[in-house]
Structure formats: structure tokens, C-alpha cells
Amino acid sequence: MNEYNDSTHVESSVGAxxxxxxxxNNVKFISQSGGTGGDSQADWGDxxxxxxxxxxxxxxxxxxxxxxxxxxVSDWVxxxxxxxxxxxxxxxxxxxxxxxxxxxxxxxxxxxxxxELADGTSDTSFDRYIAVSLSPLSVGLKDDVAFxxxxxxx
Amino acid sequence: xxxxxxxxxxxxxxxxxxxGKGDYQDIDGQPSPWQRLLYHLEKTGATITxxxxxxxxxxxxxxxxxxxRPKFRAFDAAEKxxxxxCFRCVGRGYHQDGTTTKSDLFTVARAEYPDGxxxxxxxxxxxxxCWTLFLKK
Numbered sequence: 001m002n003e004y005n006d007s008t009h010v011e012s013s014v015g016a017x018x019x020x021x022x023x024x025n026n027v028k029f030i031s032q033s034g035g036t037g038g039d040s041q042a043d044w045g046d047x048x049x050x051x052x053x054x055x056x057x058x059x060x061x062x063x064x065x066x067x068x069x070x071x072x073v074s075d076w077v078x079x080x081x082x083x084x085x086x087x088x089x090x091x092x093x094x095x096x097x098x099x100x101x102x103x104x105x106x107x108x109x110x111x112x113x114x115x116e117l118a119d120g121t122s123d124t125s126f127d128r129y130i131a132v133s134l135s136p137l138s139v140g141l142k143d144d145v146a147f148x149x150x151x152x153x154x
Numbered sequence: 155x156x157x158x159x160x161x162x163x164x165x166x167x168x169x170x171x172x173x174g175k176g177d178y179q180d181i182d183g184q185p186s187p188w189q190r191l192l193y194h195l196e197k198t199g200a201t202i203t204x205x206x207x208x209x210x211x212x213x214x215x216x217x218x219x220x221x222x223r224p225k226f227r228a229f230d231a232a233e234k235x236x237x238x239x240c241f242r243c244v245g246r247g248y249h250q251d252g253t254t255t256k257s258d259l260f261t262v263a264r265a266e267y268p269d270g271x272x273x274x275x276x277x278x279x280x281x282x283x284c285w286t287l288f289l290k291k
Contacts, residue, residue, distance in 0.1 A: 154242065
């Protein structure tokens with residue numbers, strides 16, 4: 001309780017651990033502003049570092065949007081919610097997320113507090129890399145936690 | 155990707171453009187129909203005077219027009235939009251058990267006013283699901 005994740009796993013729809021074939025990198029929240037010049041800090045396996053030192057290969061999640069014809073993307077966001085209502089934050093879970101390159105974590109809980117991802121100029125495929133770290137705020141199973149992404153394209 | 159709900163615009167030149175028809179078909183690897191329209195407007199100096207959404211089944215959703223010959227006095231007296239835009243909004247959820255929600259995909263027509271915007275959102279999966287949104291600046 002009140003500690004952030006030390007490992008990250010991929011689970012199948014029937015509850016099997018699929019991590020051996022698809023291991024996501026664990027990124028652990030260390031501090032919100034304890035780094036250089038007020039940067040956030042995290043540990044992704046090399047010890048505590050400034051968050052903006054993380055590379056795309058070290059991020060937790062890669063999001064991809066692709067489209068047949070070339071489009072521009074904007075207003076791309078990522079956040080955690082309770083699995084039912086996007087505007088509702090997960091219950092009793094602290095969720096921190098950041099796009100690779102950002103200096104500080106965002107407490108990305110509910111659609112009103114998303115991580116804002118970079119816009120994209122005309123293309124058919126767009127990748128965004130995100131670090132995510134969670135901490136339970138009370139004892140017990142936390143299954144009312146899901147993630148959602150939204151974007152605009154034209 | 156072929157959308158069910160597509161844009162139709164009237165231009166200041168008198169031309170009418172339909173997404174999905176003629177030079178504005180959605181072609182893999184090419185700029186999207188809306189991007190091609192923006193290029194055409196920049197190149198010719200034309201402006202959009204009206205924007206609506208349509209389906210092959212004959213459904214239409216119309217924004218207020220910036221044209222000069224509306225049928226009813228209420229439309230003639232109303233403030234005219236100063237700009238138009240069409241875009242899509244997509245969202246998807248990811249659950250701990252590895253499942254994802256069905257993507258929510260809406261086609262949106264936006265009319266811009268000096269102090270805000272008016273948007274019509276139409277659900278690509280069920281066009282009976284339609285919303286109107288007013289946003290103040």
C-alpha cells in the first residue's frame with residue numbers, strides 16, 4: 001500500500017501471465033519534482049533518474065494509431081478511469097503517467113486529467129510512448145482500473 | 155478507411171464537394187479528403203460557405219450556413235459562422251484482463267463563431283446516435 005509498482009505484466013483475457021512473450025518494461029514513480037530543476041524522477045531498471053531521460057524502448061506502453069490515407073492527429077490524450085465511466089477516476093489507486101520526453105508525471109485519473117500526447121503531421125501511422133506507474137491507496141484487489149486513449153484525426 | 159458519415163461542403167466559388175466522390179475519395183497512402191480540401195482552399199483562395207454531413211442512405215446533418223439565401227427569416231437573422239471544420243474523434247479503453255472496448259468513432263462537423271463553436275457529433279457505428287455541442291471560447 002502507498003508504494004509504486006516493482007513489476008509490470010501482461011495478462012491474457014483468461015488470466016494467464018503472457019509476460020514471457022511480451023514483457024513490458026516496468027517504470028516506477030520515485031518523485032514528482034525531486035529531480036534536476038524540479039523534474040520528476042523514476043526508476044526503469046537503472047536506478048533513480050530524471051523522468052525525461054527515459055527512452056521509447058524503456059517506456060511501459062506504446063500506442064499506435066494508423067489510417068489508410070494520410071491524416072493529421074491532435075488532441076491525443078491518455079488516462080486511467082474506473083473501467084466504466086471515462087470521467088471517473090480509478091478508486092483508491094494513484095496513477096502517474098507521462099509521455100516519453102516530458103519532465104514531469106501527470107496524475108492521469110479520469111478524462112479531466114489526461115496526459116496530453118504530441119500532435120502529428122500528415123502520416124498514415126503514429127506511435128506514442130508512455131511511462132505508467134500505479135500505487136494502491138488501500139489494501140485489497142484493485143480491478144476498477146482501466147486505461148483509455150482518445151484522439152482527433154482529419 | 156471508408157467512413158459511413160462523410161462531409162459535404164459548399165465553396166465561395168459555387169462548387170460543392172462530397173467526401174468519397176470524384177477527386178475526394180479516401181485513397182490509401184494519399185492525403186485524406188479533408189487534407190486535400192484544405193490544400194485546394196489554400197491554393198485557390200476559396201472559402202467554405204456551408205458544411206454538412208451525409209450518408210449513402212440519405213441521412214444529412216446540417217450546420218448553419220454562411221450563405222445569403224436561407225428560406226426562413228430565423229436563419230437569415232442569425233449570426234453566420236466564420237469558419238468550418240470536419241474531423242473524426244476516436245477513443246478506446248484497455249482493461250486489466252487484456253480486453254479492449256470497442257472503439258468509439260464519431261464524425262464531427264464544426265461551425266466556428268467569434269465567441270465559440272457549434273459541433274454536430276455523429277456515431278459512425280449507429281448514426282441514430284447524434285449529439286450537438288456548444289463550446290464557448
